[in-house]
Amino acid sequence: xxxxxxxxxxxxxxxxxxxxxxxxxxxxxxxxxxxxxxxxxxxxxxxxxxxxxxxxxxxxxxxxxxxxxxxxxxxxxxxxxxxxxxxxxxxxxxxxxxxxxxxxxxxxxxxxxxxxxxxxxxxxxxxxxxxxxxxxxxxxxxxxxxxxxxxxxxxxxxxxxxxxxxxxxxxxxxxxxxxxxxxxxxxxxxxxxxxxxxxxxxxxxx
Numbered sequence: 001x002x003x004x005x006x007x008x009x010x011x012x013x014x015x016x017x018x019x020x021x022x023x024x025x026x027x028x029x030x031x032x033x034x035x036x037x038x039x040x041x042x043x044x045x046x047x048x049x050x051x052x053x054x055x056x057x058x059x060x061x062x063x064x065x066x067x068x069x070x071x072x073x074x075x076x077x078x079x080x081x082x083x084x085x086x087x088x089x090x091x092x093x094x095x096x097x098x099x100x101x102x103x104x105x106x107x108x109x110x111x112x113x114x115x116x117x118x119x120x121x122x123x124x125x126x127x128x129x130x131x132x133x134x135x136x137x138x139x140x141x142x143x144x145x146x147x148x149x150x151x152x153x154x155x156x157x158x159x160x161x162x163x164x165x166x167x168x169x170x171x172x173x174x175x176x177x178x179x180x181x182x183x184x185x186x187x188x189x190x191x192x193x194x195x196x197x198x199x200x201x202x203x204x205x206x
Contacts, residue, residue, distance in 0.1 A: 002037060002058040002089045007080065009096025018076070019099055023061060027108040028072040030118075034097040035134045038090035042137035049076055051144050057083035060171075062163075071110050071118070084181060087145045094138055094154075097131065102181070104164045107132055108178060113198065122180040125169040129202035132158050132165075136206070175199045 004012040004023060011033050015025025045051055061077035084092075099107045106122035112127045135158035142150035171176050177187030177196040185191045 003061070003079065005037065005089055005093065006059045006077070007092075007098075008060055009094075010074045011037065011093065012077070014063070014074070022075070023079070023092055024076050026072050026074050027063065027077070029066065029113075031097065031099075031107060031109040031112040031124065032130060034093040034127055034164075035130055037093045038134050038138055038141070039130075041086060041090055042141055043196060045141070045144070054087040054141060054145055055083060056086045058086055059083050060089075063147055079092075085145075087141060087147075090138065090141060091132035091150065094134065098157075102183075103168050103179065104161075105168065105178070120178060120180060120186060121183075122178055122186065124178040125165060125175050126177065126196065126199045126202060128161055128169070129175075129199065129206055132162050133202070133206040135161070175203050 004015055004025065006012075006027070010027065010029075012025035013028045013030055013033055015023050018024050030052040041053070041159055044053065058170055060080045060082065062080050063075055063077040064106065066073060098105070099109070101123035103108050103123055105125065108117060108120045108122055108124045108127070111118040111120075112124050112130075135154045139151045139154040139158070142148075142154060165175070169178075171188050174195050175187075176185050177193050187196050187199070
């Protein structure tokens with residue numbers, strides 16, 4: 001739900017309902033959590049034809065940002081009085097996810113769709129493909145929202161990111177999973193994660 005998104009754009013990884021109407025949940029640095037909101041909103045519009053949902057006002061959560069030493073925090077976050085359109089929520093989510101490493105690919109942070117990769121601290125090829133998909137969806141929604149600058153930005157960034165992935169992450173047979181912060185490859189003749197299927201699947205889809 002968009003109401004589980006913080007003002008900074010990141011979102012609760014999971015949460016528990018609370019009788020006080022505040023939200024008890026966990027705030028993390030997991031990278032892909034942010035991108036699922038625009039992904040799902042676009043699918044909803046495509047399937048239902050309901051474009052008005054993009055302009056629905058929705059509140060945020062508010063709490064202090066994670067400290068540098070914190071990977072996550074279980075907390076009660078208050079809902080903001082401020083509300084913005086669902087499209088604005090999607091924009092905030094995407095903008096917060098645009099963190100790239102030295103090769104120009106998105107960062108793992110504390111795991112992306114695989115909590116076991118929370119210590120990789122490098123760049124993620126799978127997240128790159130997922131981001132390409134979401135950028136395409138954001139361009140579609142920007143067109144509905146009459147955000148011409150946003151549409152141009154998302155289209156150009158998607159093109160650039162796809163070129164980076166093809167240039168840096170395809171080893172001639174398949175796409176690697178990513179790289180560590182020191183540049184070492186994850187998923188290319190390694191003892192673990194030799195061929196990661198979600199990377200190949202998302203490459204085929206997007």
